[in-house]
Amino acid sequence: METRTASADDAEGMGQVLREIIEHTGRQRPHDASFVMGRYIADSTSIRCTVAVDGSGNIVGFQSLKKAVAGNPYDTPEGWGIIGTHISPKVHRQGVGKLLFSATREAARQAGLEKIDAYIGADNPSGLKYYNAMGFRTYRTPEGIVQKVCDL
Template structure:
């Protein structure tokens, strides 16, 4: 597997990954190309969106890194990074998340970030374990959510 910056050409495959996650966990979320473009690839607060590509050239996961601005929907402190991770269940436990976070961490350091926030549903045990494994620690627990922070 390898990683690279996401482009508009990846939007449909990134949407497919989101639909595979929806099929796996039942959590509804938008997954169309317009949503992927606006939320991950062309978001004005985006620092980097990274895709993981398998040997056949297919997108199997992606991770977005944004800069927290005033009034962001996660109540993340302004100036921190905000990370979002989406990995196809077909490749869980194959190192995709670790590979993605290595690229994201490097982008965060290059952007001068000191902290990255992850906003995870309290019932998302695999997401919570993932962020713990990447070195995040819980710093806030709003209703139904666990917010973790990684100090860079």
């Protein structure tokens, strides 16, 4: 397993990861390549989007890191990082999340961030457990959401 910065060529594979998550959880979300490009790869606030690739070259997960700007949809304080993690259920508990966060944490430090926000559905126990394991702590709980922060 290895990580690298996502490129436009990865949009379809990243969309496939989102489709696998939808099949596993039943939670609907956009997942086509154009959505992936706009939301993760080419977003103007992006610091880095990292993909995890298995030995066959398949994308099995990705993690985005953006810089919070005024009016962001998560109400994250300006200047913090905003993280999003998407891992195929096929590779859960195989260290993919830890590998991705290692790359993301380094990108955050290089960008001079002091904090990273994670915005997680309260009905997503695996997401909550993951962010706890990565050292995030709850700092806010809007209705149906748990927001966690990691101090760098």
